[in-house]
Amino acid sequence: MAGPAAPAVRSPLLGYALFAAAIAVVWGIEAYAIPWTDPYFTGIVIRIGMSLLAVMGLALVLGFTGQFSLGHAGFMAVGAYGTAMVVIHTGIHPMVGVFLGGLAAAFAGLLVGLPTLRLTGDYLAVVTLGFNGIILVFIQNTPFLGGAAGLTGLPVVTNFGWTFTWVLLGALFIRNLLNSSHGRVFAAVRDNEIALRSLGVDTTRAKVIAFVVGAFWAGVAGGLLSLYRASIFPSQFQFERSIDILAMVVLGGTGSLSGPLIAAAALTALPELLRPIADYRMIIYSLLLIVTMIVRPQGLLGGKELIDLFRRRPAAPKASGGKAA
Amino acid sequence: MSLLELKKTGIRFGGLRAVCDLDLALPQGALHGLIGPNGAGKTTVFNLITGIYAPTEGDILFQGTSIVGAGPTRIAAAGIGRTFQNIRLFAGLSVLDNVKVAFHRHLHATLFESVLRAPRYLQDEARADADARQLLDTFGLLPMAELGADSLPYGLRRRLEIARALATKPKLLLLDEPAAGMNPSEAEELMHLIRWVRETFGVTILLIEHHMAVVMGICERITVLDHGARIAEGTPAEIRKDPVVIEAYLGADVHQETA
Numbered sequence: 348m349a350g351p352a353a354p355a356v357r358s359p360l361l362g363y364a365l366f367a368a369a370i371a372v373v374w375g376i377e378a379y380a381i382p383w384t385d386p387y388f389t390g391i392v393i394r395i396g397m398s399l400l401a402v403m404g405l406a407l408v409l410g411f412t413g414q415f416s417l418g419h420a421g422f423m424a425v426g427a428y429g430t431a432m433v434v435i436h437t438g439i440h441p442m443v444g445v446f447l448g449g450l451a452a453a454f455a456g457l458l459v460g461l462p463t464l465r466l467t468g469d470y471l472a473v474v475t476l477g478f479n480g481i482i483l484v485f486i487q488n489t490p491f492l493g494g495a496a497g498l499t500g501l502p503v504v505t506n507f508g509w510t511f512t513w514v515l516l517g518a519l520f521i522r523n524l525l526n527s528s529h530g531r532v533f534a535a536v537r538d539n540e541i542a543l544r545s546l547g548v549d550t551t552r553a554k555v556i557a558f559v560v561g562a563f564w565a566g567v568a569g570g571l572l573s574l575y576r577a578s579i580f581p582s583q584f585q586f587e588r589s590i591d592i593l594a595m596v597v598l599g600g601t602g603s604l605s606g607p608l609i610a611a612a613a614l615t616a617l618p619e620l621l622r623p624i625a626d627y628r629m630i631i632y633s634l635l636l637i638v639t640m641i642v643r644p645q646g647l648l649g650g651k652e653l654i655d656l657f658r659r660r661p662a663a664p665k666a667s668g669g670k671a672a
Numbered sequence: 673m674s675l676l677e678l679k680k681t682g683i684r685f686g687g688l689r690a691v692c693d694l695d696l697a698l699p700q701g702a703l704h705g706l707i708g709p710n711g712a713g714k715t716t717v718f719n720l721i722t723g724i725y726a727p728t729e730g731d732i733l734f735q736g737t738s739i740v741g742a743g744p745t746r747i748a749a750a751g752i753g754r755t756f757q758n759i760r761l762f763a764g765l766s767v768l769d770n771v772k773v774a775f776h777r778h779l780h781a782t783l784f785e786s787v788l789r790a791p792r793y794l795q796d797e798a799r800a801d802a803d804a805r806q807l808l809d810t811f812g813l814l815p816m817a818e819l820g821a822d823s824l825p826y827g828l829r830r831r832l833e834i835a836r837a838l839a840t841k842p843k844l845l846l847l848d849e850p851a852a853g854m855n856p857s858e859a860e861e862l863m864h865l866i867r868w869v870r871e872t873f874g875v876t877i878l879l880i881e882h883h884m885a886v887v888m889g890i891c892e893r894i895t896v897l898d899h900g901a902r903i904a905e906g907t908p909a910e911i912r913k914d915p916v917v918i919e920a921y922l923g924a925d926v927h928q929e930t931a
């Protein structure tokens with residue numbers, strides 16, 4: 348039985364209006380609620396926002412397109428140092444600096460992705476892992492970038508309002524991309540590359556697009572981080588951070604955007620709220636991953652979105668739905 | 673001029689000559705069969721034509737120009753569509769989206785127009801949606817448009833794969849054992865479908881099939897492969913009588929089977 352066919356294309360006006368309203372709410376909270384909120388708590392919320400940005404990019408690359416990238420923190424580092432350089436050396440608005448930092452990360456993504464994504468198999472995992480390491484070694488040995496001691500004296504601009512403005516922009520960007528012809532192609536890359544090529548679709552190009560977009564939003568997360576506590580250090584972008592982000596995507600569910608975002612919020616907040624166990628973070632993540640793989644290999648919301656859970660009829664798979672990678 | 677021409681085409685996998693010295697010419701509008709025992713090299717011929725493998729010997733011409741080395745994406749874009757012996761649908765996509773993906777190459781909106789839901793994106797989507805639904809309708813698949821492709825019964829999956837290949841508007845369609853796993857009445861229905869596809873879409877068809885009733889029933893000419901080499905080519909009547917083919921492949925019971 349066919350359900351009533353959903354309209355093929357909806358007018359984007361309602362979406363734009365909702366988006367504008369959400370931005371207004373964010374800045375309303377910034378103006379009227381944040382001043383009365385415990386700065387410690389606000390700090391956790393801002394940190395969650397940065398995790399959301401980093402995770403949504405990897406959800407696109409790994410969760411929807413099925414490409415195993417292990418160096419997401421490397422792109423955050425490019426965004427963070429790119430932003431810092433722009434802000435230190437020019438008089439430009441710091442948020443323009445964050446955008447440029449994102450572009451720098453996207454460019455790094457292009458350089459890493461172009462040669463690697465032609466190949467199928469585990470090359471991407473190995474190369475991105477190496478990229479993460481090389482970026483850190485480069486920063487540590489470049490006095491201009493502050494070396495291992497880090498960069499200090501950066502302006503503090505990242506607040507709740509800016510962070511969640513970027514989060515909303517990123518979520519809208521990635522959601523709309525996934526619900527377009529590109530999103531269908533990403534899911535098809537994950538399901539069957541050979542069949543997709545037989546339809547005349549350039550799969551390398553599709554993978555590079557997903558990868559570069561993912562790197563851009565990781566770069567934005569890094570840029571916001573650099574303007575958060577007046578300083579950045581290479582140690583903030585180590586391989587462990589890449590694994591954190593990976594864990595959030597896998598736990599949240601491949602083929603889902605809301606699942607990884609929920610996991611990102613939970614896994615960023617938990618260590619803060621449970622200070623005593625913070626030292627065991629890696630062990631807890633590892634255990635969580637193992638248990639998930641056994642009990643619920645598709646992750647929290649694998650192939651679904653949060654909103655699907657509130658629909659009475661099971662949602663038909665859409666471009667963004669589907670099996671685990 | 674032939675639409676497709678293989679000239680002394682061959683490929684080696686290590687010591688194995690999976691296809692050797694193969695000559696094949698398909699005129700525009702042909703419905704040509706490719707048969708032979710298991711492991712004869714039939715699927716490998718498709719993989720050579722579609723660029724999944726590059727031939728180690730010989731040449732392949734499509735519309736008079738060599739497509740050797742062009743790669744699967746460009747060869748598909750040039751007008752060669754195919755289905756796969758082991759069905760390759762996009763399991764995570766709906767039936768409708770499986771077909772819509774095939775229109776991706778023809779859409780005009782840029783990445784940013786898509787993200788911003790610009791008018792050009794909306795036009796693209798509306799057109800892809802209408803075209804895909806129309807195609808599904810002609811294949812009797814419209815009632816299942818919103819279902820997951822992996823929830824279709826086997827026979828309909830084969831149909832969907834043919835519909836998806838046709839969405840790229842190919843000039844040449846390669847079908848790899850479309851009747852595999854079908855019972856005689858389903859195979860009979862498929863035969864009519866293939867004929868109908870050729871007439872409706874004006875495609876030239878190269879068909880691999882083990883169901884002799886299907887191949888003999890609809891193909892004008894048939895090429896027989898054994899151990900990678902062509903052992904016979906001719907009309908179904910000629911092939912059925914050919915002692916070499918009977919020896920290598922058809923066996924004695926062919927008349928019974930095609931009766």
Ligand SMILES: Nc1ncnc2c1ncn2[C@@H]1O[C@H](COP(=O)(O)OP(=O)(O)OP(=O)(O)O)[C@@H](O)[C@H]1O
Pocket residue numbers: 685688690708709710711712713714715716717757
């Ligand atoms: N990638 C490959 N590497 C090595 N050998 C291969 C490869 N692809 C095919 N072969 C070999 O080439 C020969 C022909 O295989 P092919 O799949 O073309 O046969 P077929 O005629 O399609 O058989 P079937 O009727 O069983 O589908 C087989 O011996 C097979 O093992």
Ligand SMILES: [Mg+2]
Pocket residue numbers: 714715716757
């Ligand atoms: Mg075969």
